[in-house]
Amino acid sequence: MRDPRNPQTGQPPAVPAQRRPPPATPAPQAPRTAERLAVLDSASRRINSSLDLAATLRNLGKVLVPALADAAVVHLREPLPNIERDPGHPTALRLHHSHGTKLGHRTRTRAVRPGGALAQALGQQLPAGPVVLGTPSAARLRPLLEELYGARALGRLATGTALLALPLRGRKAVLGLLVLIRRPGKAATDAATATDAAVTPFGRPPATARPSAFELTSAFDLASAFDATDSATAAHLATKAGLAVDTALRYSREREIADQLQRSMLPTHLPQRHGVRLAHRYLPSESGAQVGGDWYDSVPLPGNRVALIVGDVMGHSLTSAAIMGQLRTSAQTLAALDLPPHEVLYHLDEQAQRLGREQHLATCVYAVYDPIANRVVIANAGHVPPVLVQPDGRTELLDLPPGAPIGVGGVDFTSTELPAPPGSALLLFTDGLVESRRRSLTTGLELLRSRISTAHRHSPEHLCQEALRVLPPGDRADDIALLAAAFDGIPAEDVAYWYLQPRHETPGRARRLAGHALRRWGLEPLAENTELMVSELVTNAIQHATRPVTLRLVRTSVLRCEVGDDSALLPRTRRAGPEDERGRGLQIVARCAERWGATRLGAGKVVWFEQRLP
Secondary structure, three states: OOOOOOHHHOOOOOOOOOOOOOOOOOOOOHHHHHHHHHHHHHHHHHHOOOOOHHHHHHHHHHHHOOOOOOEEEEEEEOOOOOOOOOOOOOOEEEEEEEEOOOOOOOOOEEEOOOOOHHHHHHOOOOOOOOEEOOOOOHHHHHHHHHHHHOHHHHHOOOOOOEEEEEEEEOOOOEEEEEEEEEOOOOOHHHHHHOOHHHOOOOOOOOHHHOOOHHHOOOOOOHHHOOOHHHHHHHHHHHHHHHHHHHHHHHHHHHHHHHHHHHHHOOOOOOOOOOOEEEEEEEEOOOOOOOOOEEEEEEEEOHHHOEEEEEEEEOOOOHHHHHHHHHHHHHHHHHHHOOOOHHHHHHHHHHHHHHOOOOOOOEEEEEEEEEOOOOEEEEEEEOOOOOEEEOOOOOEEEOOOOOOOOEOOOOOOOOEEEEEOOOOOEEEEEOHHHOOEOOEOHHHHHHHHHHHHHOOOOOOHHHHHHHHHOOOOOOOOOOOEEEEEEEEOOOOHHHEEEEEEOOOOOHHHHHHHHHHHHHHHOOOHHHHHHHHHHHHHHHHHHHHHOOOOEEEEEEEOOEEEEEEEEOOOOOOOOOOOOOOOOOOOHHHHHHHHOOEEEEEEEOOEEEEEEEEEOO
């Protein structure tokens, strides 16, 4: 091995010096690629930023125009398919959104002919690649475009217009079509020499940088066509859009199911009793597909009284809706027993604890209105206070003992009796009406009270409308239940009431009392049938009663008779034999009365019938 030469003497070294490659210069396309990927990521996030179908399509149009195309048209299947099941064969396409063009607006819905170009496209047999009108490539897509827009509308597009049709694929089927349009202009490559500020995110020059059709040097310009990069980008965004549309449809379906579930647990109409007029509203929340636990109800009671109930199960979930259904059913059962309001809430609280719902508390307000006594009795279980409207228009938030929510256990509830003269009204509601992220509960309650006090009319429908006007703008974060009652009362002269001792002569006395009341009211044509039915019901009552029997006659738009006793055994109609001396009383009542029935109370029962006034 030779000795290394001294560098100073010009001798070569024994070991060659290490050769280092020159520093690599960055590829000129690397920044552009990174920017394009960043834009794709941003576009994908924007397309998937909403669960609303209309908002999703609007975001898609804003992403594509003008960054990738001059116009975009979205067609979806009509009707929108049930994405949880096999959607089957499409029957029609409907234009759901367009951006930058009016193409297809004249006929928004197009039937899908079996075996036609649209049917093949929706069957995942869409012709691949973009086309330019006026070139041989246009023949590949013309049958589809003519079926979708018509030959006349297609003929109005300028020669040289580039079209790209892409499927919007969901998770199980093609949901629709996306059509991108580029009008004749210079190619994206012509913009490469322009500054970055004059180029759209996907590399297209802005509309102001593209010449009009009159400036073209030929009948059409192939430079307006989508190149391979544009087509790949559009296909990627169409895939994202198809999944976003699928997600929006699934969300809409889940929201619809949740809303139907909750509405199925609420009364579709309220019984309208004489002496009171009722109206109700229910608004689901708009913040998500989760359902709430708000409910309202009205239960007819003996003596033309009516029970009014509004409650709110805490939380938003299907569990809350299920608990609401259980509590509403329990409240109806307890109300029908004619228990005092505080007793109803006490038993509801016990029922909630037996159901093991300590983690899902509920608030409730329960009121009983008596149109004959013109009084209302109310009990509260941690609920927002009702608003009482006086006949002169004055309003007040009722200062009731607040109580504790249902499900806490070990809490006493208190009933409060208040005057409710004819012309007054009561509004029951849930906290979603007055409380929001932007407004405290106290502020919302005072705003509601002042709003109702300025109303010119106090009909129940008008009260509901005025109450909903206090809602702040924007999406509702909570569901809302409203129950309004306008108190008309029943005049005392239209009511007759007696206590009768359970003796053998009592049926005859009841007949005489009823006949005298009917003659005083000028209802002699009803006297014979009424006396007969009163006699039969009182006869049945004294056979089981140990305390005085009650007899009540009420004249409104109908004549209502109620006979009450302290026996909980409800009467049942039975078929009497030829030799039987008993068993025909209820058959007589059923034949002579317009309506009749029996109601079990907390301490006995009431049997009633109604007749039309002559």
